[in-house]
Amino acid sequence: MRRHVDSQAVLxxxxxxxxxxxxxxxxxxxxxxxxxxxxxxxxxxxxxGGQSLGYEDAGFEHAGLVEIDKHACMxxxxxxxxxxxxxxxxxxxxxxxxxxxxxDIISGGLPCPPFSVAGxxxxxxxxxxxxxxxxxxxDQIRPKAVMIENVRxxxxxxxxxxxxxVRDELRKLGYQTGWKLMNASDFGVSQLRPRAVFAGxxxxxxxxxxxxxxxxxxxxVGEKLFDLMASNGWKGAIAWRKSANAIAPTVVGGSxxxxxxxxxxxxxxxxxxxLGVDGLGIADEAPGPSFSGTPKxxxxxxxxxxxxxxxxxxxxxxxxxxxxVGNAFPPPFARAIAKxxxxxxxxxxxxxxxx
Numbered sequence: 001m002r003r004h005v006d007s008q009a010v011l012x013x014x015x016x017x018x019x020x021x022x023x024x025x026x027x028x029x030x031x032x033x034x035x036x037x038x039x040x041x042x043x044x045x046x047x048x049g050g051q052s053l054g055y056e057d058a059g060f061e062h063a064g065l066v067e068i069d070k071h072a073c074m075x076x077x078x079x080x081x082x083x084x085x086x087x088x089x090x091x092x093x094x095x096x097x098x099x100x101x102x103x104d105i106i107s108g109g110l111p112c113p114p115f116s117v118a119g120x121x122x123x124x125x126x127x128x129x130x131x132x133x134x135x136x137x138x139d140q141i142r143p144k145a146v147m148i149e150n151v152r153x154x155x156x157x158x159x160x161x162x163x164x165x166v167r168d169e170l171r172k173l174g175y176q177t178g179w180k181l182m183n184a185s186d187f188g189v190s191q192l193r194p195r196a197v198f199a200g201x202x203x204x205x206x207x208x209x210x211x212x213x214x215x216x217x218x219x220x221v222g223e224k225l226f227d228l229m230a231s232n233g234w235k236g237a238i239a240w241r242k243s244a245n246a247i248a249p250t251v252v253g254g255s256x257x258x259x260x261x262x263x264x265x266x267x268x269x270x271x272x273x274x275l276g277v278d279g280l281g282i283a284d285e286a287p288g289p290s291f292s293g294t295p296k297x298x299x300x301x302x303x304x305x306x307x308x309x310x311x312x313x314x315x316x317x318x319x320x321x322x323x324x325v326g327n328a329f330p331p332p333f334a335r336a337i338a339k340x341x342x343x344x345x346x347x348x349x350x351x352x353x354x355x
């Protein structure tokens with residue numbers, strides 16, 4: 001049985017820093033809304049491709065993808081050979097965006113540890129904070145819109161001044177900005193994954209934007225993963241499917257400083273245990289016919305919970321591959337925001353005529 005997710009009970013109250021209303025999200029835009037012009041994107045901190053897939057599915061063409069991790073870069077190139085010359089394995093702090101003047105959107109998932117509780121919330125004092133690099137590139141490139149996702153911790157009161165700093169810097173460049181706390185499960189992702197989403201839109205387009213308001217009821221973990229869990233003939237798979245009758249807790253990927261291939265700290269592992277999943281480690285394969293006990297998830301299973309297609313291959317060893325999966329922005333979530341941004345940037349501005 002599926003359990004309905006009450007976003008209002010899960011997430012924080014809406015912040016006053018958001019100037020835009022929400023509009024019901026439709027996974028397929030109506031012919032009237034479907035844009036005709038192609039749009040381009042430069043993605044920052046592209047990782048294993050979650051946001052990339054979402055934007056691609058929404059009709060954006062990637063002009064470039066910047067990522068410092070060699071394994072993630074290989075993932076992008078392997079799955080999309082036509083991106084090979086568009087993937088830049090480089091530190092964002094030193095990346096020169098001058099060749100990308102004219103792209104429509106800068107998107108990305110900037111490092112979360114500076115704003116997460118697990119990362120000690122050092123914010124601007126954390127060497128991993130890349131918001132200044134993003135602002136520099138926006139100034140250099142001047143896209144029509146900017147979309148950045150991060151952990152919900154960036155919306156904590158301790159970062160109010162820093163959010164104001166980001167807002168003020170982009171306002172100087174002619175952008176209207178806003179933050180919104182959203183949940184991946186509202187867009188069909190089988191996981192409780194609240195994310196803070198930042199949008200900056202050039203003033204001439206800003207009135208066209210609406211946040212997507214998703215209302216999809218996601219599959220439970222058991223429904224989503226049953227075929228994978230039963231793929232090696234495990235006799236307990238049917239019973240497991242019935243017990244794994246809720247969506248997953250937030251998948252965590254760790255950082256380059258901390259975190260290995262497991263499903264998170266003690267509290268997270270307790271939540272996984274309630275779904276019949278052993279969160280202490282990642283399995284190499286699904287349980288066999290005679291398996292007894294609590295199964296672990298494979299990287300492919302976690303990737304499916306994140307909304308990746310099964311054909312998407314992750315490069316590197318287990319830790320490197322799992323980190324790409326766990327830190328990803330779920331493709332269906334990214335797709336919803338990208339579709340609304342696309343409509344925003346291509347819909348004619350209404351002009352009142354006198355008479």
